[in-house]
Amino acid sequence: MQVKLIDENRYADEMRETVLPALATCRSEGWMAPADDDGLPPLQRAGKLHYVCYDAAKFDRLGEDGAAATFRGAVVISHGFTEFAAKYAEMVWYFLLAGYSVCVFEHRGHGYSARDVDNPSLVWIDDWRRYVADLAKFAETVGKDYADGRPLNLYCHSMGGGIGASVLETHPTLFDKAVLSCPMIAPVTGMPNWLASVLAGAMCRLGLGRHMVFGQSEFTPELDMADYEGASEARVRWFQQQRIDDPHQRTFAATFAWVRQALRLSRAVQRPEA
Template sequence: MIFSPCLPESNQAREQQLTAFCQLHERCYVMTGVAGRRIHYVEYEQPGRPLLIISPGRLEAAFKHREQAMDFWHQGYHVVAIDHRGQGLSQRFFDHPQLGHMDDFDNAAIDLLTLTKRCNPTGLPVFVLAHSMGASIVLRALQIQPDCFAAAAMTAPMLSLNLPLPSSILKFWLGWKSWRDLSQWRQHKRTPRYATTSRQHYVASPFIDNPLTHSQLRYQWFRELYERQHNLQLGGPTHGWIEQAIVMMQRIQENSDRIETPLLIATAGNDTVVTHSGTERLRRTLSERGMAVNWYQSTFSKHEMLQENDDIRTPLIAAILEHFSRYSDR
């Protein structure tokens, strides 16, 4: 499928055109998620068209995916992007809003399913585009409710992390640390600590040697967005976030036989944020089941494949659109 981006890097009026699109089509809403948590989402409405849900990664606010929303809106999709619980403009877990925490990733998956049902009352085909942590949340949603999406596409899924010890060992230590932190919060309102000293408050790291993208233009736009809206910023993870991430990744592998939705899984050859071992394990398991998965590899891409330069990003979106088109009658 031929795809031309709405805002190629050579477009000198990118900022103005994106602002104009958002002023016309972007609407913000709030819903109640699991356990009464306030969940923020952004909608780019196009009545009567298939629904596309965008599930961002860790640190990512829905607003960061405005360019993707614009591209898919112009391809005929009604687009909705969620702020996962604990990040973006959704309700944070503690008084210190930059702490990256998660109570249970299954709650985030159920939030996503609730949003999908809320935004699709007419029963049109629903597709989902997910990145990194958001891809793992989608995989759990596909296991909890296998018929929720007609097709799913995900980039650089978070299925394994670069951890200092085996996850089976770390999970117990992190579980104890998380339990202690939460007990201190409930009893004394003592805010949990960051899990590491190297990743704490949000820092707008320079473009040089960044692990996310080769596109300086898209990288600077994202950093400037977060500088303008400080309430989008998120710092490093808590012990509880890492523990729950390990639990989620194990659940995905252990319940892979429940995945029935047609998948496109894109991996980045230059990825240093997530490791490939979990993705390879899932690939083997799904292959043994005989499930046909569209595996897409971009050899030179860094982690944020949808924020990459045009040479990497454009053919990836073309492949995603082609994947979705095969299941548009579902």
């Protein structure tokens, strides 16, 4: 089947007038306790992980133009670094039109999920395996419930793609199919990754693991399209407005601990035995 893309020239209007009202009719949200993995260190802060799901059966009752009206299973979305569930409304719309229920999981430190630092701009994680264990638990429980015996698929982007790749390696029967969009398998750090790993490790040992990485900044409402060369301006401005409107969606910069763990994830995913 073919899915018609939202008209970029009317992007904000179509999102407000058509997409978001339709999604609201089949949307539900919930919170999941973090995965209980014996190999992980104890959590430093309590809290649950947030997710948003969309039911294909409820969506089909709307009779939207172009909808497949054939249930094909479910898609779990694993978002990228500093992203959030609401950013994926457009992708959710396309998956629903194609006949899939959709489950969007907000990784720890993002969106409405539990955080380990007070600054809403920063992302910190103590162990990359926590991301993997949490996503696997979410797919095994919520994702499979929405798939209802049909195929369970994974759509993941950037950081979520690195996490997704590890889940595919460690839980090879969990998903039926997967799409990895620009997966963070070899992070771009601006220097050789072995050197970035040494520097991030040194900063963490100095007690600066929760500090912002050099060259990054906290969220600001100002937008410079020069930072988004080649991107859809209508979409970039839409996402920026979501951040402005909701403090939970203002994650924007990495901490040294996050960089250290991202590079450890990279090495683990690329092991030949994996």
